[in-house]
Amino acid sequence: MVHPKPRKPYKQGQPIEFQDIGFLSVARDSYRFYFNVPIEKCVWGYGWRYVRGEHPFLNFFEQAESLDEFYHSYQPQNTLDALTLGFDTRPWNSLELPWHYSIIFEPDVKERKKNKNQHLGPLRPDKLNREKSRLTTVLDSIQSEGYQPEKYGYPDPYICGYFLLKDNDFLFYIEGGKHRATALVELGYTSLPVVSLPDAYFISHETLSGLAGAAYEEADLPIVRTIFESYFDGRLREGRRQLLAEWMRRARGSSVVVF
Numbered sequence: 061m062v063h064p065k066p067r068k069p070y071k072q073g074q075p076i077e078f079q080d081i082g083f084l085s086v087a088r089d090s091y092r093f094y095f096n097v098p099i100e101k102c103v104w105g106y107g108w109r110y111v112r113g114e115h116p117f118l119n120f121f122e123q124a125e126s127l128d129e130f131y132h133s134y135q136p137q138n139t140l141d142a143l144t145l146g147f148d149t150r151p152w153n154s155l156e157l158p159w160h161y162s163i164i165f166e167p168d169v170k171e172r173k174k175n176k177n178q179h180l181g182p183l184r185p186d187k188l189n190r191e192k193s194r195l196t197t198v199l200d201s202i203q204s205e206g207y208q209p210e211k212y213g214y215p216d217p218y219i220c221g222y223f224l225l226k227d228n229d230f231l232f233y234i235e236g237g238k239h240r241a242t243a244l245v246e247l248g249y250t251s252l253p254v255v256s257l258p259d260a261y262f263i264s265h266e267t268l269s270g271l272a273g274a275a276y277e278e279a280d281l282p283i284v285r286t287i288f289e290s291y292f293d294g295r296l297r298e299g300r301r302q303l304l305a306e307w308m309r310r311a312r313g314s315s316v317v318v319f
Contacts, residue, residue: 066209066210067091067092067093067094067218067255068092068093068094069093069094069095069096069253070084070090070093070094070095070096071095071096073096073253074096075096075097075098075250075251076095076096076097078228078229078230080095081223081225081230081262084256084261085256085261085262090256091258093255094209094218094253094254094255095253095254095255096251096252096253096254097232097251097252097254098250098251099111099245099249099250099251099252101230101231101232102231102232102234102241102252102254103224103231103232103233103234103291104117104179104233104234104238104241105178105179105180106136106139106142106143106179106180107142107143107290107291107296107297107300108300109297110234110241110242110245110252111245112245113301113304113305114297114300114301114304115242115245115304116130116134116304116307117195117238117239117242118242118245118246119304119307119308120192120195121195121199121242121246122308123308123311123312124192124311125311125312125314126304126307126308126311127188127191127192128188128311129307129308129310129311129314130181130304130307131180131181131182131183131188132181132182133181133303133307134180134181134303135180135181135182136155136180138152138153138154138155139152139154139155139156139157139158139287140152140283140286140287142155142179142180143287143290143291143296144286144290144296145296145299145300145303148286150283150286152283155177155179155180157287158268158271158275158276158280158284158287159263159267159268159271159275159284159288161271161274161275178191178238194239195239195242195243198239198240198242198243199242199243199246199247202240202243202244202247203243203247207240207244207253209240209253212237212240218237218253218254218255219234219236219237219240219241219252219253219254219255220234220235220236220237220254220255220256220257221233221234221235221236221254221256221257222235222256222257222260222261222262222263223256223261223262223263224262224263224264224288224291224292225262225263225264226264226265226288226289226292229292230262231291231292232252232254233263233291234252234254235257237254241254263288265285265288268281268284268285268288269281271284272284
């Protein structure tokens, strides 16, 4: 296997701030660097933060059965439903994020009937067990050998994703490397070493306006903005915490052995 040349840490490994995103997006040599994003700014799927008590994968390490509860209970019908926790019932017909746009049309690969979307349930028992095994294996590997991103393959082995920008705030949406990201947080990392996808550095309200009429209908832009804003909404974040706490409570109850 050909291993890519290791990247250098941006800002000597110090966590990035909002203003760094602009520099990284235009610097011609940004591809030579990885950058550290604080874990509270890292997000997966439909709004789950990489913080203890806010991510189903992290809860798995505390109580394995909690992941069963997540995939059993969290079965939204579409992206709007998923991100607003069912509070917004306007019609939307996809489980994909609306800004995941391709010039050549491709079917929605995250349809639940195809059982390919690890962001929500239901998940077949064999795939659930594989997910648990993957989480445990990656954690054990990093714990015993240290984190060596170069071992994860060509062309770019780093945890990767893109930025969501709103006003002077930002999040980093993790698209690839979710198991590694979870393991690093479980092992005590307070920031994650990541790189940006080459074809999508950041998404903002301006990006959403530009995609209207191409990725979705102009009339759908208000719903798309709601989907985007839901990642930053503090009340929805608290709602996700409460859901995870409830699924953890059920998991602990189901794991009690009665003699």
